Amino acid sequence: MPKYLTGKILKIENQSPTTKRFWVEVVGVDIVEFKAGQFVTMELPIHEKRLKRMRSYSIANAPSNSNILEFSIVYLEKGLASNYLFHEAKIGTELKFKHPAGVFTLPKEINKDLIFICTGTGVAPFRSMIQDIYTNNIPHKNLHLIFGTRKKEGILFKDEFKKIEKEYSEFKYSIALSQEKEWDGHIGYVHPIFEEEYSSVTADRIFYLCGWSIMIDEAVERLKKLGYPESQIRFELYG
Numbered sequence: 001m002p003k004y005l006t007g008k009i010l011k012i013e014n015q016s017p018t019t020k021r022f023w024v025e026v027v028g029v030d031i032v033e034f035k036a037g038q039f040v041t042m043e044l045p046i047h048e049k050r051l052k053r054m055r056s057y058s059i060a061n062a063p064s065n066s067n068i069l070e071f072s073i074v075y076l077e078k079g080l081a082s083n084y085l086f087h088e089a090k091i092g093t094e095l096k097f098k099h100p101a102g103v104f105t106l107p108k109e110i111n112k113d114l115i116f117i118c119t120g121t122g123v124a125p126f127r128s129m130i131q132d133i134y135t136n137n138i139p140h141k142n143l144h145l146i147f148g149t150r151k152k153e154g155i156l157f158k159d160e161f162k163k164i165e166k167e168y169s170e171f172k173y174s175i176a177l178s179q180e181k182e183w184d185g186h187i188g189y190v191h192p193i194f195e196e197e198y199s200s201v202t203a204d205r206i207f208y209l210c211g212w213s214i215m216i217d218e219a220v221e222r223l224k225k226l227g228y229p230e231s232q233i234r235f236e237l238y239g
């Protein structure tokens with residue numbers, strides 16, 4: 001098996017004022033094997049030193065009989081990779097990346113409630129997992145996605161998750177907006193949502209956290225303070 005896969009950008013779409021969706025077709029294979037929640041590490045032409053060219057991105061779609069991977073990527077003003085992906089990469093651009101990897105995946109058997117907590121593009125692995133559960137009919141318990149961002153226009157995959165929430169009573173979708181004044185949902189950060197809802201500790205829950213360290217560190221601290229042991233907390237740190 002070759003160490004690297006090559007993907008060609010098929011489609012790019014604006015997802016929010018600071019986020020784009022990328023569809024990448026992996027060349028030379030019919031199906032890309034991966035587990036929902038995994039990421040790929042891309043080697044991008046952004047630095048002369050190889051190690052400084054590597055950036056990881058969570059796969060945002062579910063495993064299927066396809067060779068197309070989806071990504072949801074945020075633009076960081078001085079970020080080398082995000083500048084390359086937003087300003088230089090275009091339809092047809094080839095991306096070199098390692099095989100999907102990572103252990104931030106669904107339990108083998110979903111026999112506990114899963115609470116997915118994220119901000120911004122940290123939703124990507126959860127979109128993959130939730131899509132996997134519903135499109136591949138994986139038996140599960142209650143699911144709760146808690147998504148945080150600053151303003152309404154930063155909400156990612158909203159219509160999709162709203163649709164799932166409408167169709168399936170065991171799926172709950174909460175959005176926390178930290179800088180919006182006119183909003184009939186939660187105003188503030190993600191933390192008070194899980195603190196209120198899951199204040200009585202039981203062993204029947206697993207918390208999955210994904211995003212940048214500021215949010216994750218705080219969420220882990222608050223979950224531990226509520227009384228949840230580390231064995232019930234899993235996280236994927238973006239940086």
Ligand SMILES: Cc1cc2nc3c(=O)[nH]c(=O)nc-3n(C[C@H](O)[C@H](O)[C@H](O)COP(=O)(O)OP(=O)(O)OC[C@H]3O[C@@H](n4cnc5c(N)ncnc54)[C@H](O)[C@@H]3O)c2cc1C
Binds near residue numbers: 057083
């Ligand atoms: C397993 C894994 C999966 C990931 N999946 C995704 C994904 O699906 N989507 C996605 O958008 N990113 C994802 N990331 C983050 C991604 O790998 C890059 O770190 C990110 O794109 C920034 O790279 P860059 O080259 O643009 O910025 P860099 O050139 O590496 O950094 C530029 C500067 O920005 C700072 N910075 C980093 N993050 C932030 C932030 N949130 N806000 C402000 N400043 C910041 C850095 O400290 C640095 O000083 C993932 C990371 C990991 C480890």
